[in-house]
Amino acid sequence: MSWRMTCLLACWLPLAAHAADIDPGKDPVPSVMWAFYHKQMLGDAPFVFDDRVKLLAPPFAEDARQVPLEIDARAFKGEVVKILAWAELNPLPKIVDFQPLDRVLPWLSIRIRIEQATPLRAAVLTRDGVWHVGSTLIDAAGGGCTAPSVVRTQPGWEEHIGEVLGGRYPRNEFSRLRVQVAHPMDNGMVSGIPEFYINHAELKDLNDQLLARLELFPAVSENPNLAFDIEGAGQTRLFIRDTSGNEFDASIP
Amino acid sequence: MRWILLIMLSVSLPAMADLEYSLKPRQIAEDTWLLEGSTDNFAKANGGNIVNTGFIVTERGVVVIDTGPSKRYGEALRKTIATITDKPVIQVFLTHHHPDHVLGNQAFADVPIGALAGTTELMHQQGDAMAENMYRLVGDWMRGTEVVLPNQTVTPGVLSFGNHDLRVLGLGGHTAADLAILDQRTGVLFAGDLVFYQRALTTPNSPGLSVWLADIATLQGLPWKLIVPGHGPVSSDPQPFAQMRDYLSWLDQLLQEGAASGSDMAEMIRSPIPERFAGINLNRYELIRSVSHLYPRYERGQMTRVDSGASR
Numbered sequence: 001m002s003w004r005m006t007c008l009l010a011c012w013l014p015l016a017a018h019a020a021d022i023d024p025g026k027d028p029v030p031s032v033m034w035a036f037y038h039k040q041m042l043g044d045a046p047f048v049f050d051d052r053v054k055l056l057a058p059p060f061a062e063d064a065r066q067v068p069l070e071i072d073a074r075a076f077k078g079e080v081v082k083i084l085a086w087a088e089l090n091p092l093p094k095i096v097d098f099q100p101l102d103r104v105l106p107w108l109s110i111r112i113r114i115e116q117a118t119p120l121r122a123a124v125l126t127r128d129g130v131w132h133v134g135s136t137l138i139d140a141a142g143g144g145c146t147a148p149s150v151v152r153t154q155p156g157w158e159e160h161i162g163e164v165l166g167g168r169y170p171r172n173e174f175s176r177l178r179v180q181v182a183h184p185m186d187n188g189m190v191s192g193i194p195e196f197y198i199n200h201a202e203l204k205d206l207n208d209q210l211l212a213r214l215e216l217f218p219a220v221s222e223n224p225n226l227a228f229d230i231e232g233a234g235q236t237r238l239f240i241r242d243t244s245g246n247e248f249d250a251s252i253p
Numbered sequence: 254m255r256w257i258l259l260i261m262l263s264v265s266l267p268a269m270a271d272l273e274y275s276l277k278p279r280q281i282a283e284d285t286w287l288l289e290g291s292t293d294n295f296a297k298a299n300g301g302n303i304v305n306t307g308f309i310v311t312e313r314g315v316v317v318i319d320t321g322p323s324k325r326y327g328e329a330l331r332k333t334i335a336t337i338t339d340k341p342v343i344q345v346f347l348t349h350h351h352p353d354h355v356l357g358n359q360a361f362a363d364v365p366i367g368a369l370a371g372t373t374e375l376m377h378q379q380g381d382a383m384a385e386n387m388y389r390l391v392g393d394w395m396r397g398t399e400v401v402l403p404n405q406t407v408t409p410g411v412l413s414f415g416n417h418d419l420r421v422l423g424l425g426g427h428t429a430a431d432l433a434i435l436d437q438r439t440g441v442l443f444a445g446d447l448v449f450y451q452r453a454l455t456t457p458n459s460p461g462l463s464v465w466l467a468d469i470a471t472l473q474g475l476p477w478k479l480i481v482p483g484h485g486p487v488s489s490d491p492q493p494f495a496q497m498r499d500y501l502s503w504l505d506q507l508l509q510e511g512a513a514s515g516s517d518m519a520e521m522i523r524s525p526i527p528e529r530f531a532g533i534n535l536n537r538y539e540l541i542r543s544v545s546h547l548y549p550r551y552e553r554g555q556m557t558r559v560d561s562g563a564s565r
Contacts, residue, residue, distance in 0.1 A: 056519050062545035068518030109517035141386055164560035165553060169515025176515035180556060227517050238559075250560040 022130065025049045029119040029135045033088045041084055041094075042123060042131050052076065053134030055085070055122040064144030066111045066221045069095070071122045071134070073106035079126040080106040087219055089118035091145055092187055094217035100228075104203060104212040105174060109227040112219045113144035113187070149193070151184040151222045162248035164238065171229070177203075177236055177252055178227045187218030198224060200241040205234055272394055274302055274321075274329040278337055281487055282439040282479060284310045284417070286337060288321075288330065292452035292485055292534040295322070295353070300394035301387060302326060304353040305481055307443060308334055309436060312415030314343030317364075318434060318443045319483075320357030322387060324398040327357025344414065346421070347403060348445025348483065349428045350375040351455075352383040358401035368403035369423050371430025375458065376402055407432065420475075426465025428458040433472060440478025447472060450485030450493040451532060453539035454500065456546045462505040469497050500530060504543060512551035518544055 024047055027034055038044060052075035061067045073080055083106060085095040090113075100106050106124065117139045124132045151157050160182040169176040181198060188195035197218050203211040212228065230236060240248045278286045290304040301322030308330075309316045315334055320327045334342060345361045347368040348354055355376060358366055368376075380400035388395045409423040409432075420435040427446045434443040446455070447468050459465060473494045480488045511521045522541045530536050 056523075058519070058522050058541045058545075060541070062542045066545070066549075068522075068545075070517060070519035109519055111518070141389060162560060162562060163558065165556035166559035167515060167556045169513075171514075178515050178517070178552070178556065179559070180553070225517075227515065248560060248562070252559050 022046045022048060027135070029137050031088060031119045031135075033119075037086065037088060037093070037121065041086060041121075045125075045131055046129065047123065047131035047133055050124075050132035050134060053122055053124050053132050055120055055134040055136045057120055057136050057138050059137075059139060061114055061138055061140035061144065064115070064140045064142060065113050065147055065150070067114055067138065067140075067144070068109065068111050068225075069120065070109045071098070071107065073122070073124045073132070073134070076106055076124055076126055076132065079128075081125040081127060083108065083122060083124050085110075085120070085122045087112065087114050087118045087120050090115050090219055091189065092218045095219045096217065097215040099213045100211075101213065102209060102211050103205075103231045105229040105231065107229045109225070111221040111225045113147075113221055114138060114140050114142075114219075115145040116140055116142040145187060145219070146189050148190055149184050149186065149222060151182070152193075157182075157184065162240070162246060164240075164248065164250035166238070166250060166252045168236075168252050174229045174231045175233070176227060177230055178225070179238055179250065179252065180223055180225050181240060181248070182223055183242065185218065185220055185222040185224060189218075196243055198240055198242045201226070202239045203228065203230075204237045204239065206237070211236065272300065272325070274300055274326050276302075276326075276329050276333045278333050281307075281481070282436075282441045285436065285439055285441050286310070286334075287481060287487060288333065289486070290353075290484070294535055294538065295387065295390040297390075297392045297394070299391075300326070301353055301356075301391040303484065305483060305485075305487075306330060306354075306357075307481060308342075309414070309417055309419075309441075310338045310340060311343075311417045314340045314414070316414050316417070316419070317342055317345045317361065319348055319354040319445075320345060320361055320366075322353040322356050322391070323395050324357065324359045325394055325396070327360030330357060331360045346407065346432060346434060347372055348432045348434075348443065349430060350379065350383075350458075351428065351446065352380075352387050354445070354483070355380075356384060356387065356395075356398050356400070358403075359397075359399060362401060365405045366401070366403045367405040367407040369409075369430040369432050370406050371425075372428075372432070373403045373406065375428065375430060376400060411437070422471070422475075424468040424471065425460060426462075426468035427454075427456075429460045431468070435475050435477060437476075440476060441481060442472065442475060442477035442479065443481045444472055444483065444493075446483035448480060448482040448485075448493050448497055450480075450482040450488060450496060452482075452484040452534045453530075453536045454497070455539055456543045459546065461550070462501050462547070466498065466501050466505075469494055469501070496533070500533070503527065503530075504540075504547075508544070508548055508551040512548070512555040515555070518548055521548055
């Protein structure tokens with residue numbers, strides 16, 4: 001055994017021991033797929049089911065194509081590396097990979113499509129290497145992922161791609177930032193229409209300092225709605241890229 | 254084995270017999286009968302009988318207002334009418350296109366089924382999807398139910414049926430095509446779902462709460478003596494109008510203020526509901542639905558174009 005291997009092993013052992021110590025607790029929702037997603041999304045890393053990660057959704061989806069989700073990990077402010085969210089029983093489960101970097105609170109609201117009643121998860125990776133998993137259940141009549149696009153029925157929709165509606169709404173210690181981007185977010189599940197969706201977004205300040213980074217996935221609703229809570233004043237800029245390489249940007253005053 | 258069969262029979266027979274709407278007609282005015290549904294949500298326990306339907310026995314024949322949530326309900330309604338009068342059913346009016354009001358049409362296929370042009374259009378667009386959802390919600394009660402479109406377009410005005418002159422109004426706050434009927438002989442106002450009473454109103458097709466508020470004012474201004482809401486108990490005092498106005502105004506203001514402060518939908522559905530609405534059935538459930546239906550319009554009203562393409 002080379003000294004390098006030994007060294008690696010020595011480094012690994014305490015970590016492995018640490019992980020084995022964590023009791024994940026009881027899954028708060030009935031799930032047949034947790035083990036699969038633990039492996040697929042979190043790479044079998046140590047985790048806890050943690051009600052300090054609040055994943056808030058309506059108890060049922062009134063419109064399965066536009067289901068509001070709120071992910072609130074403010075209990076871990078300053079500790080968050082990234083937040084992953086997914087809908088377990090969706091054909092395309094992944095929703096978002098959100099990295100609040102600077103001044104952006106670990107809080108996000110987003111709207112998604114769901115195909116059927118499903119457990120929803122938001123997993124928050126903290127700096128100590130542990131995933132904190134918030135969970136909820138949502139009921140649905142279904143069909144949100146395979147429903148024909150609403151955007152594509154509107155004449156001239158191509159002209160409006162990348163248009164952004166937005167606003168800043170001052171609260172006490174932070175500002176709420178909201179944006180709605182015109183985009184069909186085609187998920188490839190509607191016959192004859194290939195994948196075409198916004199897959200990357202960044203928030204920056206006026207000095208080009210990166211505030212937050214997002215990877216978006218096809219479970220996100222068409223005309224995506226996003227909201228962030230940001231500390232401090234000053235204009236915020238949003239940069240967006242879709243799977244066809246189109247780039248858009250916006251400045252929220 | 255025989256025992257098991259017997260046990261299964263004794264369990265399953267009553268279960269099948271249970272799928273019977275025991276409609277109890279109640280006379281609410283001269284010649285006028287009401288079949289009052291519960292103020293609950295669609296469920297397998299109630300077969301979707303959450304709606305008020307009614308009929309007027311005129312000299313010429315029977316005028317039916319709404320046909321209920323299923324073929325089975327429509328048939329039960331028709332049988333119930335036959336226990337009250339020998340006169341034939343000569344006219345059906347549909348107040349609007351929602352499934353709980355129109356899916357009994359099959360039992361009246363031999364009668365003119367009248368509705369506003371907009372109602373027929375909406376039934377054409379959404380009827381099958383709504384019927385499908387009803388199968389999901391109430392199950393076997395729906396067996397055999399299919400959408401039957403109206404075969405007569407109603408023009409608002411006064412229509413005479415023997416000794417009853419019916420004033421038909423074409424309004425739109427609930428679904429954009431809402432029919433209300435005032436019987437000028439008895440003063441009974443069939444308000445359809447423009448009026449919910451002690452049951453939270455529903456907004457899936459509402460063009461806007463201000464339109465609905467204007468409709469309430471129009472209805473209240475009519476010479477009515479008894480209000481028959483689409484859902485909830487009848488009333489001879491104007492309380493249903495007051496409750497509608499109060500609730501609609503509250504909802505409008507809630508959504509307006511939420512959008513102005515940048516709240517998201519998931520936050521809006523958790524808004525506190527005032528104590529005075531505690532007696533209104535399903536208020537939280539319908540708030541969740543209404544936020545989904547209406548809030549997008551309010552929030553867009555509080556956002557501006559911010560993309561760099563806007564200035565080009």
